[in-house]
Amino acid sequence: MKESIHTFVVLAYKESAFLEDCVKSVLNQESKSRVLIATSTPNDYIYSVAKKYNLKVVINECTGKGIGYDFDFARNAANTELVTIAHQDDVYEPNYGKSVIENAMKYKDSLILFTDYYEIRNDEKIFKNRNLKIKRMLMSFVKFNKLASIRLVKRSCIMLGNAICCPAVTFNMYNINTERVFNSPYKANIDWYAWEILSKRKGRFVYINNKLMGHRIHVESTTTEIINDNVRTKEDYDMFLKFWPKSIAKFLNKFYVKAEESNN
Numbered sequence: 001m002k003e004s005i006h007t008f009v010v011l012a013y014k015e016s017a018f019l020e021d022c023v024k025s026v027l028n029q030e031s032k033s034r035v036l037i038a039t040s041t042p043n044d045y046i047y048s049v050a051k052k053y054n055l056k057v058v059i060n061e062c063t064g065k066g067i068g069y070d071f072d073f074a075r076n077a078a079n080t081e082l083v084t085i086a087h088q089d090d091v092y093e094p095n096y097g098k099s100v101i102e103n104a105m106k107y108k109d110s111l112i113l114f115t116d117y118y119e120i121r122n123d124e125k126i127f128k129n130r131n132l133k134i135k136r137m138l139m140s141f142v143k144f145n146k147l148a149s150i151r152l153v154k155r156s157c158i159m160l161g162n163a164i165c166c167p168a169v170t171f172n173m174y175n176i177n178t179e180r181v182f183n184s185p186y187k188a189n190i191d192w193y194a195w196e197i198l199s200k201r202k203g204r205f206v207y208i209n210n211k212l213m214g215h216r217i218h219v220e221s222t223t224t225e226i227i228n229d230n231v232r233t234k235e236d237y238d239m240f241l242k243f244w245p246k247s248i249a250k251f252l253n254k255f256y257v258k259a260e261e262s263n264n
Contacts, residue, residue, distance in 0.1 A: 006101050006170070007034040007078035010086045011070065015045040018089045018216060023053055025091040031098035038074040068182035068190040075181065081174050087167040089216040096212040100170040103206050109149060111176055111203035114169040115212040125214060138163035142207045154199040159243040161256050162192035168213050175203050188232040192239050233257055
């Protein structure tokens with residue numbers, strides 16, 4: 001059997017009740033990928049899940065450097081061409097891995113490949129709401145993958161807000177070829193910051209217009225915690241300034257706050 005070029009690195013933190021569901025979803029792929037668990041908070045629960053499914057656990061011992069460092073540690077823990085950082089609360093459809101591998105083979109210059117997604121709220125799959133509708137509208141241009149190596153097209157899905165769902169992203173490690181991607185001064189917008197940096201590099205953003213993963217929204221998630229701390233609103237404005245003059249950035253930020261309220 002040919003060895004896979006794709007790895008799911010499940011990023012585990014403390015004791016999430018959803019970790020096993022995430023692990024089962026990445027193991028239950030039509031096209032088998034490598035799977036391992038990365039954590040900066042090793043504990044008996046994580047080890048028990050890893051043992052149950054015969055998975056390797058890699059430990060990030062450089063703690064206290066922020067979520068961005070944890071993301072890069074997880075990304076670099078794999079040694080395959082394609083790497084997906086699977087957030088422990090989320091799940092992946094059985095054809096996610098197959099789709100990203102096929103598209104990576106088709107678009108050799110890909111930097112990142114990402115799919116559409118649905119939300120999971122109270123264990124219910126939500127395919128349509130205001131937040132998802134807005135994000136899909138922002139994908140209007142980047143979904144034309146043949147044009148998605150053009151800088152303006154890549155930036156079109158992040159200049160009016162961050163439409164790229166971080167756990168839906170697969171990284172082409174060969175084309176990115178750098179140890180740090182999430183080297184950000186932010187607490188909340190580390191992923192948006194990374195996409196903005198990558199959008200200026202030579203290569204393609206590949207959007208797979210299928211809902212191939214589920215992003216869980218719940219009160220204990222890091223995203224919800226950050227929004228409640230009002231950190232994200234300040235960082236959103238700073239990100240808009242990377243694309244727009246101050247007056248437009250302020251205008252856009254007011255509307256973006258309303259979209260974030262759906263995470264509360």
